[in-house]
Amino acid sequence: MTIKIPYYPGCTLKTTAKNFEDTAKLVAGVFDYEFDELYRWNCCGAVYGLSEDNVMHKVAPVRNMLRVKEVGEKRMLVLCSMCFNTLKRANYYVRRNKDKLEVINAIMYLENTTYDGSVEVVHLLELLRDEIGFDRIKKAVKKPLRGITVAAYYGCLLLRPSEIAIDSVEQPTVMEDLVEALGGKVIDLNVKTECCGSYQTVKRKDIVADRTNFIIGEARKQGADMLITSCPLCHFNLDRRQKEAKKRHPDFKEMPILYFTQLMALAFGFEEDKLGFEPHYVDPRPLLKERGLL
Amino acid sequence: MAEKPRIGVFVCHCGLNIAGVIDVKKVAEEAKKIPGVVFSTTYVYMCSEPGQQLVIDSIKKYKLNGVVVANCSPTLHERTFRNAAARAGLNPYRVEIANIREQVAWPHEHEPEIATKKAIRIVKATVERVKNNMAYVPYEISVNKKALVIGGGIAGIQASLDIAEAGYEVYLVEKSPSIGGKMILLSETFPTLDCPQCIETPKMTDVSQNPRIHLMTYSEVESVSGYMGNFKVKVRRKARYVDVDNCLGCGACVEACPVKNIPSEVDRGLTNRRAIYISFDQAVPLVPVIDADHCIKLTYEKKVAEGKIKRRSKPGTVKICEKCQDACEPKVINFKDTDKIEEIEVGAIIVATGFDLMPMEKLPEYGGGKIPDVIDALAFERLLAPSGPTHGVPKRPSDGKIPKTVVFVSCAGSRDPAHGVAYCSRICCMYLAKQAMLYKHAVPDGMAYNFYIDIRSNGKGYEEFVQRVREQRDLIYLRGKVSKIFQRGDKVVVWGADTLTGQKIEIEADLVVLSNAMVPSEGAKELAQKLRIPQDEYGWFNGAHLKLRPLETVTAGIFIAGAAQFPKDITDTVSQASGAAAKVISMFAKPKLTKEPLIANVDTEICAGCGICKEQCAYGAITIDPKKKVSVVNEALCEGCGACAAVCPSGAMQLRNLNSKQVIRMVEVLTEDY
Numbered sequence: 001m002t003i004k005i006p007y008y009p010g011c012t013l014k015t016t017a018k019n020f021e022d023t024a025k026l027v028a029g030v031f032d033y034e035f036d037e038l039y040r041w042n043c044c045g046a047v048y049g050l051s052e053d054n055v056m057h058k059v060a061p062v063r064n065m066l067r068v069k070e071v072g073e074k075r076m077l078v079l080c081s082m083c084f085n086t087l088k089r090a091n092y093y094v095r096r097n098k099d100k101l102e103v104i105n106a107i108m109y110l111e112n113t114t115y116d117g118s119v120e121v122v123h124l125l126e127l128l129r130d131e132i133g134f135d136r137i138k139k140a141v142k143k144p145l146r147g148i149t150v151a152a153y154y155g156c157l158l159l160r161p162s163e164i165a166i167d168s169v170e171q172p173t174v175m176e177d178l179v180e181a182l183g184g185k186v187i188d189l190n191v192k193t194e195c196c197g198s199y200q201t202v203k204r205k206d207i208v209a210d211r212t213n214f215i216i217g218e219a220r221k222q223g224a225d226m227l228i229t230s231c232p233l234c235h236f237n238l239d240r241r242q243k244e245a246k247k248r249h250p251d252f253k254e255m256p257i258l259y260f261t262q263l264m265a266l267a268f269g270f271e272e273d274k275l276g277f278e279p280h281y282v283d284p285r286p287l288l289k290e291r292g293l294l
Numbered sequence: 295m296a297e298k299p300r301i302g303v304f305v306c307h308c309g310l311n312i313a314g315v316i317d318v319k320k321v322a323e324e325a326k327k328i329p330g331v332v333f334s335t336t337y338v339y340m341c342s343e344p345g346q347q348l349v350i351d352s353i354k355k356y357k358l359n360g361v362v363v364a365n366c367s368p369t370l371h372e373r374t375f376r377n378a379a380a381r382a383g384l385n386p387y388r389v390e391i392a393n394i395r396e397q398v399a400w401p402h403e404h405e406p407e408i409a410t411k412k413a414i415r416i417v418k419a420t421v422e423r424v425k426n427n428m429a430y431v432p433y434e435i436s437v438n439k440k441a442l443v444i445g446g447g448i449a450g451i452q453a454s455l456d457i458a459e460a461g462y463e464v465y466l467v468e469k470s471p472s473i474g475g476k477m478i479l480l481s482e483t484f485p486t487l488d489c490p491q492c493i494e495t496p497k498m499t500d501v502s503q504n505p506r507i508h509l510m511t512y513s514e515v516e517s518v519s520g521y522m523g524n525f526k527v528k529v530r531r532k533a534r535y536v537d538v539d540n541c542l543g544c545g546a547c548v549e550a551c552p553v554k555n556i557p558s559e560v561d562r563g564l565t566n567r568r569a570i571y572i573s574f575d576q577a578v579p580l581v582p583v584i585d586a587d588h589c590i591k592l593t594y595e596k597k598v599a600e601g602k603i604k605r606r607s608k609p610g611t612v613k614i615c616e617k618c619q620d621a622c623e624p625k626v627i628n629f630k631d632t633d634k635i636e637e638i639e640v641g642a643i644i645v646a647t648g649f650d651l652m653p654m655e656k657l658p659e660y661g662g663g664k665i666p667d668v669i670d671a672l673a674f675e676r677l678l679a680p681s682g683p684t685h686g687v688p689k690r691p692s693d694g695k696i697p698k699t700v701v702f703v704s705c706a707g708s709r710d711p712a713h714g715v716a717y718c719s720r721i722c723c724m725y726l727a728k729q730a731m732l733y734k735h736a737v738p739d740g741m742a743y744n745f746y747i748d749i750r751s752n753g754k755g756y757e758e759f760v761q762r763v764r765e766q767r768d769l770i771y772l773r774g775k776v777s778k779i780f781q782r783g784d785k786v787v788v789w790g791a792d793t794l795t796g797q798k799i800e801i802e803a804d805l806v807v808l809s810n811a812m813v814p815s816e817g818a819k820e821l822a823q824k825l826r827i828p829q830d831e832y833g834w835f836n837g838a839h840l841k842l843r844p845l846e847t848v849t850a851g852i853f854i855a856g857a858a859q860f861p862k863d864i865t866d867t868v869s870q871a872s873g874a875a876a877k878v879i880s881m882f883a884k885p886k887l888t889k890e891p892l893i894a895n896v897d898t899e900i901c902a903g904c905g906i907c908k909e910q911c912a913y914g915a916i917t918i919d920p921k922k923k924v925s926v927v928n929e930a931l932c933e934g935c936g937a938c939a940a941v942c943p944s945g946a947m948q949l950r951n952l953n954s955k956q957v958i959r960m961v962e963v964l965t966e967d968y
Contacts, residue, residue: 170658188664190780190787221782 017068019276081231142269256284385429446477449856456875521852550673697804707811907938
C-alpha cells in the first residue's frame with residue numbers, strides 16, 4: 001500500500017536541484033512512498049534567524065507547519081539540508097518557547113488554524129534509515145555499486161546544532177551505511193563535517209574554491225572517486241566551484257558530486273536518462289561508464 | 295520545656311556579611327519584645343572566642359533555659375554554640391540557629407528593609423521552636439575497632455598503612471588482581487620525576503607484609519549493613535583459580551598459556567596478555583589470575599554446564615587445555631574455584647575508589663577512539679614507562695614507529711560543559727608538561743606541541759617545573775583549544791588555534807596524546823548505593839562539608855580519600871588518605887562513640903505499622919516490629935533527616951526538637967502580619 005507523506009520541497013528543489021527531487025521521488029517510489037507536495041508551501045526562511053527575540057524570522061518556517069496540519073498530517077518530509085535545518089530549528093524553538101509561539105500565531109492571524117508545535121520535520125535520510133531500513137534498501141538493489149569508492153559529505157546543516165542533528169554531530173555514518181547497503185565501497189571521509197563555504201559562493205568565489213579544493217583533495221587522498229551529499233548548496237559549491245578551484249590550484253583533479261538519491265537510483269537500476277546528470281558541472285557519466293555502472 | 299521560658303537571642307553581625315544588609319540592632323530590639331525572651335544582644339563575630347564567651351556569660355547571668363543564635367547556616371556553627379551552651383551548663387539541644395545570612399542577608403542584598411523584616415520573622419519562629427525544645431543526651435555506641443578500606447590505589451594503601459601503624463586491623467579490598475592503582479602505571483611523577491616503582495612499590499610490599507592488614511585483592515564489596523562502629527560487610531572474593539597462599543609467583547603458567555590475544559588492562563590495550571596473567575611485574579600479591587571469559591578450559595566447562603555443548607567424552611579421558619596446570623610446579627591451580635562471599639565486621643569504612651579517564655568514544659571531535667595514534671595520557675604513560683610495552687621509548691600504536699612529532703591536548707572533555715564535564719581535572723597541565731619533558735628525553739630530535747587553555751600549576755614546585763619544561767628546545771606551548779583531529783594518510787592532523795598570535799594552526803603529527811577528563815571509577819554509583827553515601831552530579835563522592843568536613847561523608851563512620859572525591863594529584867591524595875586514616879584512628883581511640891540524639895521517634899500508641907516511613911528512609915534505619923506491628927527506629931542508623939516524619943500519615947513518627955507541633959507553631963509565626 002502506498003504511503004503518502006507530506007513533502008516540503010523548497011525553492012532549490014524546483015530549480016537547480018530538480019534532479020535531487022526527481023531521483024528522490026524515484027527511490028521513494030521503490031518502497032511505495034509517494035511525496036504529497038504541500039499546498040501553498042512558502043519559503044523556509046532560507047537562513048535560520050539567530051536573534052532569539054525577533055520572531056519575525058521564524059514566521060516563514062512556522063507557517064509551513066500549518067500546511068501540514070491543514071492536511072491532517074503529523075510530519076513533513078524535507079530533502080534540502082538548508083530547509084531541513086531552518087524548519088526543524090524553528091520548530092524546536094517554538095516548542096521550547098510557547099510565549100513566542102503565541103506571538104507567531106498572532107502574526108498569522110489570517111490563517112484558519114494556529115500552530116501548536118506538533119509537526120515532526122523529517123529528513124529523507126532519517127526516513128531511509130529509521131522507517132524503511134537498510135535491509136529493505138539492500139534487497140532493492142539491482143545493480144550493486146561495485147568498482148567505485150564513494151565519500152559521503154555532510155557539511156553542517158544536517159548536524160548542527162546538536163539538538164536537531166539526524167546523526168552523531170562529529171562522526172555521522174548514515175550516508176556511509178547507505179552506500180554500503182547499495183553495495184558500494186565507502187571511505188570514512190576525514191573532513192565530512194567541514195564547511196563548504198556556504199553563501200560565500202556569491203561574493204567570494206575564491207574562498208569557496210579553496211574549500212572545494214580542500215574537501216575534494218582530502219577525499220582523493222583517501223581514495224574516493226566521487227562524493228555524495230544531501231545539500232543543494234554544498235552540491236553547488238563542490239560541483240560548480242571546481243572550475244575556480246582548478247584555476248587557483250593547478251594540481252586540482254575534478255571529482256563528480258552526486259546527490260545520494262542519484263546514487264540510489266543508479267543502484268536500483270533506473271535508466272541513465274532518469275538520473276539527472278545533465279546539469280552537473282563535472283559529469284559523472286564518464287566515470288560510471290568506465291567502471292561499468294552505466 | 296516545662297519551666298517558664300527564659301530565652302536569650304544573640305544576633306551576629308558576621309562583619310558586614312549580615313550587618314551590611316540587615317539592621318541587626320533592630321532585630322535584637324524586636325526579639326526582646328517576644329514573650330519568653332529575657333535577653334537579646336548583637337555582636338560583631340558571635341562565633342569568635344569573645345562572642346562565645348558572651349553567650350556563656352549571658353546564659354549564667356540571666357539563667358537562660360533556651361538560646362537562639364541568629365547567624366549563618368547551622369551546618370557551620372550549630373555545634374559551636376551547642377558546645378558553648380554545654381560549657382555554661384545548659385543542655386546543648388536547647389540551642390537553635392536562626393539562619394539570617396544564607397537565607398536572608400545574601401539573597402536580599404539589595405533590599406535591606408525586606409531583609410530586616412524577614413530576619414525578625416525567622417528569629418521569632420526560632421524562639422517559638424526553642425520554647426518546645428527538650429533536653430537530650432547523646433547516645434553511646436560501642437565500636438568495632440577494625441577498618442575497611444575500599445580501593446587499593448595509593449590512597450587506599452596509605453590509609454591502610456596509617457591505620458595499621460596505629461595498631462588497628464584493616465581489611466583492604468581491591469577489585470583488580472593487584473594493588474597499586476593508577477599510580478603504579480605511571481612512568482615518572484611530577485615535579486620530582488620519582489618513578490612509582492621506586493616510591494610506591496615499597497608501600498605495596500609494606501601492605502602485604504603488615505600482619506594487621508588483611509589484603510583482599512580481586513574482591514568487591516557485595517553489601518554493607520549496620521552503622522557507625524558496627525558495620526557488617528559482605529565481600530565477594532572473585533574466583534582467581536590460583537591459590538594465593540601457596541603460589542610462588544614464578545610465572546611458568548603464564549608462559550604456558552596458549553591464549554595470547556587479550557588486550558592488556560594495565561597497558562590500556564597497547565599490548566596483549568594471556569588468559570592466565572600477572573597484571574605487572576611488581577604486582578602485590580605476585581600471583582596470577584585466570585580470566586574465565588577467555589580461558590579455553592573454563593569457557594568450555596561453562597558451556598558444558600549451561601548445556602550449550604555436550605562433553606565429547608567422559609570427563610578425565612580427554613584433557614581440554616590445562617597447560618597452565620601442567621606447567622605449575624607447586625600445583626596451585628584449581629579450575630573448580632568459585633566466587634566466595636566473606637563476611638567481615640568493621641567499625642569504620644574508607645572509600646578510596648579513585649578515578650578513570652573519560653572514554654575516547656565521548657570525544658568524537660578528537661577521533662572518538664577510531665584513530666589508532668590518538669591515545670589517552672595513561673596509555674602514553676605506559677609508552678614512557680621503562681617497565682611499559684616499549685621500555686620507555688614511545689612507539690606509536692599503528693605501526694610501531696617512534697613518533698617524531700607529538701601533540702599534547704589539554705582539557706579533552708574537561709572545562710567543556712557542552713560536550714564533556716564542566717570541571718577542571720586539575721592534574722593534566724602538570725602531567726602533560728612531564729610527559730612532554732620525558733618524551734624529549736626519550737626522543738631528543740622529536741618535536742612536541744602542547745595546546746593549553748591556561749596552565750594550572752598550583753602546587754609546591756609545580757610552576758618551576760612547568761617553566762623548566764617550557765624552556766626546552768622544540769617543545770612549543772600553544773595557547774588555544776584543539777578543534778578537530780583526523781587521520782590523513784599515516785599522519786594525524788590536529789587543527790587548533792593559537793590565541794596569542796591569532797593564527798589557525800594545523801599540525802601533521804605522528805602521535806596525539808589527549809588529557810581525557812577524569813571521571814569517577816566504574817562502579818562508583820553502585821558502591822554509593824551500597825554504602826548510602828551521596829555523589830555529586832558527576833558521580834564523585836561528596837564530603838559532609840566541602841570545606842570543613844571534606845573527609846567525612848554524611849553517613850557517620852564512612853570516610854572518603856583520594857580521587858574518589860574529586861580529581862587530585864598524588865600529593866593531595868596521600869594527604870587526604872592520611873587525613874581519613876586519622877579520622878578513623880581518632881574514632882577508634884575512644885572507648886565509646888557518641889551519636890546525636892535528635893532523631894526520629896515513634897509514638898507506639900499511634901503507629902499502625904503501615905511501613906510508609908520504612909520506604910522513605912534513605913539510611914535503612916526503620917524496621918517494622920513483626921509482633922507489635924509498629925515502626926522501630928534504629929538509633930545508631932537514624933541521621934535525623936525527618937523524611938519519615940514528613941510522610942507518616944498518622945503523625946506517630948516525630949523528629950525530636952522539630953515535631954509537628956513546633957513546625958506548625960513556626961509556620962504560624964512566620965506567616966503572621968508584621
